[in-house]
Amino acid sequence: MKDKTLSLSDLLHVFFPETKEIDIFSDEYEVMFIFDGLDEYRFPLNFQSNETLQDATKETSVDMLLTNLIVGNLLPSALIWITSRPAAADLVPSECVHRVTEVRGFNDPQKEEYFRKRVSDQSLADRIISHLKSSRSLFIMCHIPVFCWISAAVLEKMLSRAESGEIPKTLTQMYTHFLLLQTNIKHEKDYEKKETDEEMVFKMGKLAYEQLEKGNLIFYEEDLRECGIDVTEASVYSGLCSQIFREELGLYQGKVFCFVHLSVQEHLAALYVHLSCINQNINAFDLILAKKNLQVSDLYKRTVHDEYNSKFSKYSMSIYSFSELHQRAVNEALHSKNGHLDLFLRFLLSLSVESNQALLRDLKIQKETCFYNKEETVKYINTIIRKSPSPEKCNQSFPLFK
Incomplete structure (x- = not known):
């Protein structure tokens, strides 16, 4: 649907063929649209810049259709019900919102x-x-x-x-113990070992990090393949991954994947950045930046990615220190629009603590202990807090080494 242009009626007929038999645009019917998980929507939702559209038969982009439907330009009598995490919900103009209900979890x-x-x-x-x-x-x-x-x-x-x-x-210890528990379950069930725990955790972590950086909570088969995950292998769904990852069937879109909770994705993403630095001397932030800066065709993606891996693996820890990696992570979190990297940062900083590194060695996914000067990171964050126009937000973002 990304590059297609179609009318609202055509869009409804694609996903709900039964609507072809009725005229839902007539005054005879009262219509409700439910957008379940608007935060998982991959289009930009440009409420400010999208042009006004009032003709339900006019063909345009899906993003244009949805924004005009939500603000009431299309089918103004229709009821709209949106479920979303706060970041995406905040994009909807306030004048379009008549009631807000918050799911607060357990007391x-x-x-x-x-x-x-x-x-x-x-x-x-x-x-x-x-x-x-x-x-x-x-x-x-x-x-x-x-x-x-x-x-x-x-x-x-x-x-x-x-x-x-x-x-x-601590949170980091709990999530890392959970990861250890799942790998032990995989071993107890004696699954065919086509790849090591390190390889699978690294691939899942890479997927988690790259999609978190893009703000994506759901992924498609192509996203898994780009991270070296074979979606047809049983190992993707068994043991470790069956408890961390779930598969859903999207409407006419094939298989859709997501982690069981955003916090699991954030922990694996932090683990990937941590292990990239320690095990491979690679700075994951530089890899992402390199991909952003170069427009390459699908034909050359694999070649360019291998070239990046080769280039950045030449950096030794003495050239690019762990403290510098943490400072880079702090900057990335500060510049995130909605604080979506805060928990990721907390996990990343905490993984450097010796007790957490010992857990990773038990998992056999960290090859050696990384010794570095923690005080450099603490000093850097304290400097940022002092210079920040909103130090309260910084303090919430940086509860260090928990």
């Missing part, structure tokens, strides 16, 4: 209720709840049901057995 009693229902052993459930309450950041995150699911999976296993290692007390 504190509901958090406890979840774990008591999820964990059959009530004494174990009490220990899990007590541990989560001991960490303010973890207990706050439990308002997200998916995070409760992740925490239950990790803590139920670690607290019910004589598991070695420290019980996760």
Whole structure:
């Protein structure tokens, strides 16, 4: 649909053929359009610059049709219901919004209720709840049901057995333990090992990072292939990936993929940037920038990508230090329009902590320990906070090394 021009009636007939039999544009019908997940829409939504369109039979771009439908130029009597994360919802002109409902997640009693229902052993459930309450950041995150699911999976296993290692007390530790748990499940089920854990995690992380940088929460088969992921292999859906990744069927669009939650995507994206630097001496930010700056045809994409990998792998840690990578990440997060890199940055900074690096070595996806001067990053961030016109926002964006 990206490059097609069609009328609103044609667009409806494509996705809802049954509408061909009725005239939904007549006054006989009351019509409601539901845009479920507007934040997953890949077109620009140019409400300010798109021209006004009132003729439902006139052919134009899909973006033009949707913006005019939402603002009421097309079918002004139609009801519009939008579900979206705040970033995309904020693009809709305020005068077009008549009611806002916010899904707030679990409150504190509901958090406890979840774990008591999820964990059959009530004494174990009490220990899990007590541990989560001991960490303010973890207990706050439990308002997200998916995070409760992740925490239950990790803590139920670690607290019910004589598991070695420290019980996760931070977000980064929790998500990394979850990753470790999923790779162990894959090994226990004895899946055919066509590639190493490092290779699969790296590919999934690359997909997570590149799509996060673009602001995409859903992906298509071509996105997976560009990151070296074979969508036909069982390993994509089993073990590690079956718990992190889900596949949906898009309307007439083939297979659509997404991570089970944005935070899982952000953690894997940070892991990719971290491992690129440590294992391959590659700065992932430079790779993205290089791709942006060069317009290449599909025929040459693979050749150019290999050339970039070769070029940037020549940088040694002594030339491009870990502290410099973190400073670059801080700048990227500051310049993001809606703060969508804040949690990614938090994960990235935290992965450099020795306890988290030890976890990655247990996963066998980090080859060596990276020693660097953490104080340089702290000093750089403190300088930015002092110079920022809104230091409160900076403080929220940079809760360091948690």
